[in-house]
Amino acid sequence: MNTEALLHDLRRRLHDGGLRACLLVRDLRTGDELGIEPDTPLPSASLVKIPLALATVERIRRGELDGALALDVRPGRITTPGPTGLSRFRHPARIAIDDLLYLSTCISDGTAADALFELTPPARVTAVLRELGLRGITVRHPLRELSETPAERLGASQAHLAHALAIDAGTSGRGHRVPQLDTTRASSGSARAWVELLQALWTPSAIHPEDAARIRDLMAHNLLRHRLAPDFSSDATTWSSKTGTLLNLRHEIGVVEHADGQAYAIAVLTESLVPAGTQPGAEALMAQVARALRDHLRHL
Numbered sequence: 001m002n003t004e005a006l007l008h009d010l011r012r013r014l015h016d017g018g019l020r021a022c023l024l025v026r027d028l029r030t031g032d033e034l035g036i037e038p039d040t041p042l043p044s045a046s047l048v049k050i051p052l053a054l055a056t057v058e059r060i061r062r063g064e065l066d067g068a069l070a071l072d073v074r075p076g077r078i079t080t081p082g083p084t085g086l087s088r089f090r091h092p093a094r095i096a097i098d099d100l101l102y103l104s105t106c107i108s109d110g111t112a113a114d115a116l117f118e119l120t121p122p123a124r125v126t127a128v129l130r131e132l133g134l135r136g137i138t139v140r141h142p143l144r145e146l147s148e149t150p151a152e153r154l155g156a157s158q159a160h161l162a163h164a165l166a167i168d169a170g171t172s173g174r175g176h177r178v179p180q181l182d183t184t185r186a187s188s189g190s191a192r193a194w195v196e197l198l199q200a201l202w203t204p205s206a207i208h209p210e211d212a213a214r215i216r217d218l219m220a221h222n223l224l225r226h227r228l229a230p231d232f233s234s235d236a237t238t239w240s241s242k243t244g245t246l247l248n249l250r251h252e253i254g255v256v257e258h259a260d261g262q263a264y265a266i267a268v269l270t271e272s273l274v275p276a277g278t279q280p281g282a283e284a285l286m287a288q289v290a291r292a293l294r295d296h297l298r299h300l
Helices: 003-016 045-062 097-106 110-119 122-131 143-147 150-154 156-168 191-202 209-220 280-298
Strands: 019-027 033-036 041-043 070-073 093-096 188-190 237-246 249-258 263-272
Touching: 003 019, 003 033, 003 280, 019 191, 019 280, 033 191, 033 280, 041 249, 045 097, 045 110, 045 122, 045 143, 045 191, 045 209, 045 237, 045 249, 070 110, 093 097, 097 110, 097 209, 110 143, 150 156, 156 263, 188 191, 191 209, 191 249, 191 263, 209 237, 209 249, 249 280, 263 280
Parallel strands: none
Antiparallel strands: 019 033, 019 263, 041 188, 070 093, 237 249, 249 263
């Protein structure tokens, strides 16, 4: 199948599966790439934990922060609900900055991320990206704002209404009645911008090699592997990634490294058109489309 026919077929499959998708797959050795709407910005959700981790490790290397410094994280002090991590703790905890980095990045702990945001606010994280020449990603708010959507106000029994609002209340200019889905108010970035960040982390760039290596290690130990990982993990590959989820948004960015030395940066950002929270078919479709783009690139 030629490239044009492949892209047409993948767009059809995404449409039939109820997904709007912005994707980009790039060969990190050659720079060759294939994508679908790669320059369209979408709210980032938990993907911002990668820029946050990068800004934090850079400040540690510079001596502005001490990774061994233990912070008091008390119930009620940082209120970012979530299914895992510190938001489920019942008692105060003292946790080192280095360990907050692990919790934030590897298990996507929003409370740990907000503890780090108190040290390095969103505007400063964005400034670090700009200093490194990365201009397509903007971090605008801490993670706690992601837990203040209609889904939390309506409750689990009416989650479908929150998803229907997320699907129908947007504008043609990427604005939205839900602030967390408005790309002018929420943290946001395009698939291309996230691939540019991945390339800067995996190949020589303005990012200090020690900082890049540390972020790669954190992403390699990401425990959330239900989305793209099934199509990119094997005994002959390493899949390093970060997911992001909010209302009808399902994202994942990552790099697949093959035993033969090939490496591909992948960003898949999606909006579901189906008003439901649990959609394993959408998760599988994301992976299948990304895999098809990667496979086509390998054989060009």
